[in-house]
Amino acid sequence: MEDDFGYEGRRRIRVPLLERLRVLPLVAAGVFTAALILLLLTTIHRPATWNDALPWDDQPSAEPVAAPIYPDAPAAHSPGPRTPAARPSTTRGSAPAPAASPSPAARLQQRTMRYEAESASRSQARTANDHSGYSGSGFVDYDNASGAYLQWSVRGTAGRATLRLRFANASCCNRAMEISVNGGTVLRDVRFDPMRTWDDWNTVTVTVTLTAGTNTVRATATSGEGGPNIDYLEVVQ
Numbered sequence: 001m002e003d004d005f006g007y008e009g010r011r012r013i014r015v016p017l018l019e020r021l022r023v024l025p026l027v028a029a030g031v032f033t034a035a036l037i038l039l040l041l042t043t044i045h046r047p048a049t050w051n052d053a054l055p056w057d058d059q060p061s062a063e064p065v066a067a068p069i070y071p072d073a074p075a076a077h078s079p080g081p082r083t084p085a086a087r088p089s090t091t092r093g094s095a096p097a098p099a100a101s102p103s104p105a106a107r108l109q110q111r112t113m114r115y116e117a118e119s120a121s122r123s124q125a126r127t128a129n130d131h132s133g134y135s136g137s138g139f140v141d142y143d144n145a146s147g148a149y150l151q152w153s154v155r156g157t158a159g160r161a162t163l164r165l166r167f168a169n170a171s172c173c174n175r176a177m178e179i180s181v182n183g184g185t186v187l188r189d190v191r192f193d194p195m196r197t198w199d200d201w202n203t204v205t206v207t208v209t210l211t212a213g214t215n216t217v218r219a220t221a222t223s224g225e226g227g228p229n230i231d232y233l234e235v236v237q
Contacts, residue, residue: 110236115152117230124148131198134231142227149220154235156210162236163206169228170198177227178220181208192228201231
């Protein structure tokens with residue numbers, strides 16, 4: 001304690017401790033400011049630490065509970081990453097791989113048999129070769145008479161078959177014929193339309209049913225003009 005004389009001549013007592021206490025608010029303010037700056041820096045650089053300190057997130061999340069697995073129940077769908085399908089094993093004793101489906105060429109593989117017109121039995125028709133483009137040794141020219149016909153003996157299997165008649169017709173009009181198989185009429189008035197010259201050939205296709213073994217196929221003219229020139233008959237089955 002020190003003696004001091006004031007302005008009015010009275011003695012004042014100076015207490016050094018009290019003088020020092022006046023500085024405490026400034027020191028406290030400095031400490032608080034430093035602590036606040038440190039807290040902000042910590043929050044910026046470590047956000048996870050701040051989030052972990054939140055009161056509503058102080059409990060760890062519960063682990064997912066797996067559903068009970070029953071042997072007979074289908075497994076639940078898992079959204080996990082897809083894995084490539086396992087390739088079938090090629091080791092001996094494993095189940096055989098499914099047979100490959102037949103190719104279109106194998107499915108369409110059919111037998112085609114050709115029967116020349118000049119080799120068929122006939123009525124009111126003759127063999128000729130005065131026009132070009134025919135196969136074999138010639139073609140058959142129908143007489144201008146209704147009922148003239150050509151008949152072939154063809155071999156086949158039981159079932160549907162396609163008949164192809166190659167013809168030429170340079171008359172003014174179409175010439176119609178009746179197609180019969182084994183004595184029964186299959187198609188009436190099959191049209192053989194005219195073309196530019198007798199050297200031009202075309203094909204008429206019809207579908208019939210054959211029996212197993214030998215079948216007779218007859219093409220009969222149904223008008224007074226007779227039938228067209230016939231080159232051959234093809235049977236596809």
